[in-house]
Amino acid sequence: MAIKMHTDPAQEPSATQRAYLAIRRMILIGDLPPGEKLKIEKLRSILEMGGSPIREALTLLVSDLLVERLDQRGFRTAEISPSNFAEILNLRCHLEEMAFRESLSNADHAWEDKLVITHHRMMREPRTNVERFEELHKTFHMNLLSACHSPVLLKFCNQLYDLNIRYRYLAGQALDYSKRDIGKEHTDIMNAAVDRDADAACRMLLDHYRNTGAFLEKHFTTEAAE
Amino acid sequence: MAIKMHTDPAQEPSATQRAYLAIRRMILIGDLPPGEKLKIEKLRSILEMGGSPIREALTLLVSDLLVERLDQRGFRTAEISPSNFAEILNLRCHLEEMAFRESLSNADHAWEDKLVITHHRMMREPRTNVERFEELHKTFHMNLLSACHSPVLLKFCNQLYDLNIRYRYLAGQALDYSKRDIGKEHTDIMNAAVDRDADAACRMLLDHYRNTGAFLEKHFTTEAAE
DNA sequence: AGATAATAGAAAATCGATATTATTAAACAT
DNA sequence: ATGTTTAATAATATCGATTTTCTATTATCT
Numbered sequence: 001m002a003i004k005m006h007t008d009p010a011q012e013p014s015a016t017q018r019a020y021l022a023i024r025r026m027i028l029i030g031d032l033p034p035g036e037k038l039k040i041e042k043l044r045s046i047l048e049m050g051g052s053p054i055r056e057a058l059t060l061l062v063s064d065l066l067v068e069r070l071d072q073r074g075f076r077t078a079e080i081s082p083s084n085f086a087e088i089l090n091l092r093c094h095l096e097e098m099a100f101r102e103s104l105s106n107a108d109h110a111w112e113d114k115l116v117i118t119h120h121r122m123m124r125e126p127r128t129n130v131e132r133f134e135e136l137h138k139t140f141h142m143n144l145l146s147a148c149h150s151p152v153l154l155k156f157c158n159q160l161y162d163l164n165i166r167y168r169y170l171a172g173q174a175l176d177y178s179k180r181d182i183g184k185e186h187t188d189i190m191n192a193a194v195d196r197d198a199d200a201a202c203r204m205l206l207d208h209y210r211n212t213g214a215f216l217e218k219h220f221t222t223e224a225a226e
Numbered sequence: 227m228a229i230k231m232h233t234d235p236a237q238e239p240s241a242t243q244r245a246y247l248a249i250r251r252m253i254l255i256g257d258l259p260p261g262e263k264l265k266i267e268k269l270r271s272i273l274e275m276g277g278s279p280i281r282e283a284l285t286l287l288v289s290d291l292l293v294e295r296l297d298q299r300g301f302r303t304a305e306i307s308p309s310n311f312a313e314i315l316n317l318r319c320h321l322e323e324m325a326f327r328e329s330l331s332n333a334d335h336a337w338e339d340k341l342v343i344t345h346h347r348m349m350r351e352p353r354t355n356v357e358r359f360e361e362l363h364k365t366f367h368m369n370l371l372s373a374c375h376s377p378v379l380l381k382f383c384n385q386l387y388d389l390n391i392r393y394r395y396l397a398g399q400a401l402d403y404s405k406r407d408i409g410k411e412h413t414d415i416m417n418a419a420v421d422r423d424a425d426a427a428c429r430m431l432l433d434h435y436r437n438t439g440a441f442l443e444k445h446f447t448t449e450a451a452e
Numbered sequence: 453a454g455a456t457a458a459t460a461g462a463a464a465a466t467c468g469a470t471a472t473t474a475t476t477a478a479a480c481a482t
Numbered sequence: 483a484t485g486t487t488t489a490a491t492a493a494t495a496t497c498g499a500t501t502t503t504c505t506a507t508t509a510t511c512t
Contacts, residue, residue: 014298014503015466040494050467052278055495059282063289065378072240072473074494087376098320150313152291156382241496266464276497281465298503300464 015049019057022047027066027077028162029131030169038067038075064159066166082220085167089213092160093206096145099157100205103148104198111147112194118143119190123183134165140186144193144205168212171219180211241275245283248273253292253303254388255357256395264293264301290385292392308446311393315439318386319432322371325383326431329373330424337373338420344369345416349409360391366412370419370431394438397445406437 013021023043026032043054058075061067067075103111122136138161145157185208192201239247249269252258269280284301287293293301329337348362364387371383411434418427 014464041492050465051495052281052466055278056281056285056465059285060289063286072494073475083375087378091376091379094324149309150317152313152386153317160378240494267462276495277464278496282495298464299505 015053016056016060019043019047019049019053020060023054023057024061024064024066024162027061028166028169030166032077034077034080034170036077038077040074065163080167080170080220082217085213085217085220088160088163088167089209089217092157092164093209095153095157095160096209097202097206099145099148099150099153100193100202101198102150102153103145104193104196104201106147106149107193107196108147111143114146115140115143115190115193119186122186134168138165144189167216167220171216241279242282242286245269245273245275245279246286249280249283250287250290250292250388253287254392254395256392258303260303260306260396262303264303266300291389306393306396306446308443311439311443311446314386314389314393315435315443318383318390319435321379321383321386322435323428323432325371325374325376325379326419326428327424328376328379329371330419330422330427332373332375333419333422334373337369340372341366341369341416341419345412348412360394364391370415393442393446397442 023032023038032038038058040051040054044051047054058067059069062069062075066078068078069075118136118140122133122140125133125136127133141161142154142158145154148154185204189201189204189208192204195201249258249264258264264284266277266280270277273280284293285295288295288301292304294304295301344362344366348359348366351359351362353359367387368380368384371380374380411430415427415430415434418430421427
């Protein structure tokens with residue numbers, strides 16, 4: 001009757017994992033603003049755990065470029081800048097195109113199904129729950145690339161995606177989806193992907209990113225001028 | 227008479243930093259073979275420090291893809307495989323080309339000087355001290371890219387370079403530089419770079435990588451068949 | 453015998469305390 | 483007054499010990 005404990009797949013995550021996810025989320029949604037000092041003691045009291053898992057989580061976030069480690073002076077959230085934003089956008093376009101083309105060339109039936117499902121879920125999700133929507137949005141975009149057989153490339157894309165999402169949150173969500181028909185853009189990309197039309201799909205995907213990018217860039221530069 | 231302690235720039239590195247460099251070196255040169263379990267207690271006794279800096283160093287190495295973290299079962303060195311090798315090589319070619327072209331388009335006089343100097347030092351260094359030579363070799367290659375204004379891209383290139391170097395060490399140094407005239411290849415690349423001939427320089431750089439890659443690939447596949 | 457469960461041992465993860473190091477504030481000298 | 487040294491404070495980095503989790507072995511049951 002008792003559950004086999006040593007094979008139970010739903011084990012609760014380690015303190016390090018919890019800290020990692022919690023701090024990462026706080027940085028991405030802008031709860032911890034750019035350049036903010038991350039004091040161990042403060043995070044300890046918020047997350048209710050010892051210093052070790054906190055430090056380890058922060059170290060993991062350093063590799064994600066979301067946190068900076070200052071020699072013997074602790075950690076802080078990564079700074080933002082227009083040039084960093086432009087860099088992320090540009091790299092993202094290059095790497096995602098590479099991954100997307102390889103993904104399409106390997107794409108099979110199961111991949112197609114998965115893509116359709118995630119697209120459907122994203123379209124159905126109301127925009128009221130921003131974090132939930134962003135989660136599904138990311139899943140959709142990563143699924144476009146998921147048939148690419150290069151784990152390292154996918155890791156880079158994933159990282160860059162998160163860095164970009166952070167800028168999106170910092171700019172404020174509402175602004176983003178005002179003029180354009182984002183839903184149609186996604187659907188068009190998906191259809192081209194399903195048709196295995198790599199050129200069209202890539203063109204639309206990069207336009208999708210660059211349009212959002214241009215919008216955000218404008219936002220950040222006017223913001224900075226205030 | 228006493229040195230001003232609080233402004234002394236030559237402070238000794240932190241335990242974490244020492245552990246990071248030491249373990250990284252052991253993995254790169256093959257001292258810690260692929261898939262090796264990394265027991266904290268053992269590393270503690272080798273490096274003579276507590277568990278915390280060891281764990282932090284290992285966490286840093288996870289982001290470098292040199293170490294894998296297993297949920298609640300500690301750390302091990304990253305596995306190797308022919309497909310991983312091919313992936314690294316391919317990605318490296320793409321990203322370095324991108325970085326190299328941007329570097330060349332920004333290259334100024336100071337960059338040129340630095341490149342010539344590092345090339346000279348590499349050529350002068352006897353092959354007897356392998357680690358020292360590899361250090362200079364890496365410096366030369368990274369300097370080719372150094373005028374690229376994308377820190378993230380450079381970070382990726384640097385990471386991929388290290389992953390590749392590891393395969394080189396594992397294959398055994400001596401084999402690498404037997405038939406080809408590696409010195410000439412480097413000189414040709416440098417000259418094309420100094421001439422700002424991006425197409426020729428990139429072609430030669432990628433040939434340089436792919437030739438070494440093909441050689442190593444052969445080595446690994448025959449190795450695996452034994 | 454073969455499989456499942458209990459147990460002992462080893463290792464990892466985490467905690468709380470201590471030692472280091474940086475930062476701030478105050479005292480001192482020029 | 484200004485800049486430099488000294489002292490106090492705060493925060494980080496590290497250690498050693500404890501708790502939790504995994505792993506391997508032995509015992510138990512069908």
